[in-house]
Amino acid sequence: MMDNNVKTAMVGTPCQILAATKINEYSDKTGGSSIDVKIGLFCMENFSYTYLKEFLIDKKIDINDVKGFRIEENKFKVILNNNDVFMVPLSETDSFKRKNCDICLDYTSDISDISIGSLGSPKGWSTVIIRTEKGKEIVKNAEKENYFETKEISEKGKQLLERIANQKIQKNLENINLREEVSRPVIYRRKISDDEIEEISSECQFENLESDVISEGACVLCGACEYVCPIDIVKIDDRKPQKFGECKEDCHACYYACPRTFLSKNILGYDFEEKPLGDYLDIVSVRSSKIKGQDGGAVTSILMYLLEKGLVDNVSIVGEDEDISWKPVSRLTNDVEEVKKAAGTKYSTVPIGFKALEK
Numbered sequence: 001m002m003d004n005n006v007k008t009a010m011v012g013t014p015c016q017i018l019a020a021t022k023i024n025e026y027s028d029k030t031g032g033s034s035i036d037v038k039i040g041l042f043c044m045e046n047f048s049y050t051y052l053k054e055f056l057i058d059k060k061i062d063i064n065d066v067k068g069f070r071i072e073e074n075k076f077k078v079i080l081n082n083n084d085v086f087m088v089p090l091s092e093t094d095s096f097k098r099k100n101c102d103i104c105l106d107y108t109s110d111i112s113d114i115s116i117g118s119l120g121s122p123k124g125w126s127t128v129i130i131r132t133e134k135g136k137e138i139v140k141n142a143e144k145e146n147y148f149e150t151k152e153i154s155e156k157g158k159q160l161l162e163r164i165a166n167q168k169i170q171k172n173l174e175n176i177n178l179r180e181e182v183s184r185p186v187i188y189r190r191k192i193s194d195d196e197i198e199e200i201s202s203e204c205q206f207e208n209l210e211s212d213v214i215s216e217g218a219c220v221l222c223g224a225c226e227y228v229c230p231i232d233i234v235k236i237d238d239r240k241p242q243k244f245g246e247c248k249e250d251c252h253a254c255y256y257a258c259p260r261t262f263l264s265k266n267i268l269g270y271d272f273e274e275k276p277l278g279d280y281l282d283i284v285s286v287r288s289s290k291i292k293g294q295d296g297g298a299v300t301s302i303l304m305y306l307l308e309k310g311l312v313d314n315v316s317i318v319g320e321d322e323d324i325s326w327k328p329v330s331r332l333t334n335d336v337e338e339v340k341k342a343a344g345t346k347y348s349t350v351p352i353g354f355k356a357l358e359k
Contacts, residue, residue, distance in 0.1 A: 006034040006313045006314070007034060007036040007037070007311070007312045007313050008033070008034040008035050008036060008037075008312060008313065008314050008315065008316065008332065008357065009035075009036065009037040009038075009039060009302075009303060009306050009312045009314075009315040009316070010035045010037070010038055010039065010315075010316045011039045011040075011041065011299055011303070011315070011316055011317065011318075012038070012039075012040060012041065012109075012222075012316070013040070013041050013043040013046060013109070014040060014041075014043055014104060014106035014107070014108070014109045014110070015100075015104060015106075015220040015222055015259045015260075016220070016222045016259075017038050017040040017109050017111060017112045018106070018111060018259035018263075018267075018268065019220075019222040019223075019224035019257060019258065019259040019354070020033065020035045020038055020224075020354075021038070021111050021267055022224070022256060022257050022258070022259060022263075022267065023035070023224060023227070023228060023257045023354075025264075025267060026256040026257070029252055029253055029256040029257075030228040030253045030256055030257045031228060031230065031253065033227070033354070033357055034313075034357060035357075036312060037113055037114075037134065037138070037306060037311075037312060038109075038111070038112040038113050038114075039112060039113065039114050039115075039116060039299060039302060039303075040108070040109020040110075040111075040112030040114070040115040040116070041109060041115070041116060041117060041299075042107060042108050042109070042115065042116070042117025042118070042119060042127075043104075043106075043107065043109070043117075044071070044101075044107060044164075044168060045093075045097050045098070045101040045104075046097070046098050046101055047093065047096050047097055047098065048096050048097075048098055049326070049327055049328070051095060051096035052096040054095075054096070055093075055095055055096045056078070059086065061078060061080070061086060063325045063326055064325045065080050065081050065082075066078055066079070066080060066081070066325065066326060067079045067080060067081045067083075069326075071090065074089065074090050075087045075088065075089060075090060076088055076089075076090050076092070076093050098220075098221075099217050100217060100218050100219060100220050100260070102172055102175040102179075103172055103175055103176050103179065103186050103189075103218060104168075104172060104220075105168065105169050105172055105173065105189070105272055106168075106268075106272070106278075107164060107165040107168045107169075107276070108129055108161070108165055108276075108277050108278060110131075110268060110272075110275075110277070110278025110279070111131075111267065111268055111278070112131060112135075113131060113132045113134050113135035113138070114128060114129065114130060114131065114132075114135040114138065114139065114302065115128070115129040115131065115278075115280075116128050116129075116286075116298050116299050116302075119157075119160065119161055119164060120153055120154075120157035120158060120160050120161035120283075120285075121153060121157055121285040121286075122285065124287060125285040125286060125287045126285065126286045126287070126297065126298035126299070127153060127157070127161065127283065127284075127285060127286075128150070128283070128284050128285070128286045128298055129277065129278075129280045129282075129283050130280060130281045130282045130283070130284070131278065131279060131280045131281065132281070133281075135281075136281055136282070138302060138305070138306070138311075139284070139286075139302075141305075141309075142301065142302060142305040145305065145309070146289050147288070147289060147290055147301045147302070147304065147305045148286045148287060148288045148289050148290070148297070148298060148301045149286070149287050149289060150284040150285065150286050151284065151285050152283075152284060152285070153283045153284060153285050157285070158283060161277060161283075162276050162277055165276035165277055166273075166276040169272060169273060169276055176189060183216060184212070184216055186216075186218065186260075187212055187213075187260070187261060187262055188218075188259065188260045188261060188262065188263045189263070190262065191265070191270055192262065194264050194266070196262075197262040197263075197264060200262065201252055201255050201256055201261065201262060202252055203252075204252055204255040204261075205247045205251065205252060205254070205255065206225070206234060206241075206243045206247055206254055206255075207243075207247075208255060209225060209241075209254050209255050209258055209261065210241075210243075212261065213258055213260045213261060214240050214241060218260040219240055219241065219260065220259060220260065221236060221240070221241075222259060222354065223236055223330075223354040224254070224257040224258060224259065224354055225241050225253075225254035225257060225258055226241060226354065227257070227354035227357060228253040228254055228256075228257045229253060229254060230248055230251060230253060231245070231247075231248050231251075233245035233246075233247070234254060286298040286301075288300065288301040289301070290304060291340060291343065297343065299343070300339060300340060300343040303315045303317070303339045304336050304339060304340070307334055307336055307339070308336060313334060314332045314333060314334045315332070315333060315334070315339060316330060316331075316332055316356065316357075317330070317331060317332075317333055317338065317339055317342040318330050318342060319331060319338070319341070319342040320342075330356055331356050332356040332357065
């Protein structure tokens with residue numbers, strides 16, 4: 001059983017934050033989780049590590065020679081150890097972009113406590129969207145404790161953020177319509193009542209998840225199905241979820257937890273076109289006083305604050321595999337130095353957080 005006294009801060013992309021929300025919203029079906037603080041990341045799309053590596057090989061770049069990746073000014077940039085920069089238009093990343101990203105309508109992690117990205121703020125600053133009272137308290141007190149400084153985002157920066165978020169919505173609504181013309185419905189966007197969601201989901205097990213989501217190319221590899229499986233027969237190892245054995249009778253945990261199955265309007269409303277940034281209390285620009293981060297260091301500074309002040313017991317981070325360059329690995333830690341070491345954006349998908357959580 002999960003230890004209800006443990007509190008975890010999770011950092012994740014919009015789909016991963018949605019999975020975390022559903023796991024706790026349907027805790028009677030999934031068993032719940034220790035996730036208490038949700039820090040969402042701005043995300044246009046995510047990449048496959050395998051195909052990213054193949055892309056680099058095709059461009060005569062050894063991934064071991066890469067110091068970092070950046071997405072700026074509509075370009076995908078590869079920074080090499082000798083500080084040379086290779087760049088291509090973002091449109092040329094389709095060969096290694098994960099196809100499930102084509103149906104995501106959330107750019108700014110709308111149901112997190114705090115959303116963070118670089119877009120909309122000056123260079124060296126992070127844009128922070130405060131969404132909940134919990135998030136508001138965290139940002140206010142972390143600033144008071146000198147973990148970072150804040151300033152109001154400029155109107156121009158906010159308009160840019162809204163424009164990019166809306167572009168993602170409109171582009172991917174077109175993708176959803178095209179997909180539904182030739183395949184099955186994208187069910188997480190179906191507008192049905194909570195009673196209907198309950199009626200359908202209570203009859204579904206992994207086989208239904210496989211046909212409704214995984215086989216349709218909608219799986220986000222978040223790891224939620226693996227985490228909530230009560231008999232540990234669902235596995236994700238660098239590939240789509242697979243089941244090894246028979247599901248427990250009357251268990252529907254994976255179907256309820258998946259961010260690409262039916263979605264209650266009480267979790268994420270249907271007014272996303274009118275609210276491209278979702279609901280929020282405030283938007284500010286943040287610059288860390290503790291570290292020199294990639295884009296202001298807001299994520300790392302908040303995690304440091306939460307750990308050092310004892311507000312959470314551990315935090316989810318995405319580090320790098322010790323043996324394989326740029327291979328992302330998710331883990332839980334309560335070590336501030338490990339949090340600092342893991343700073344920076346990882347552009348490849350990894351089953352985040354859930355894989356490391358203790359049930």
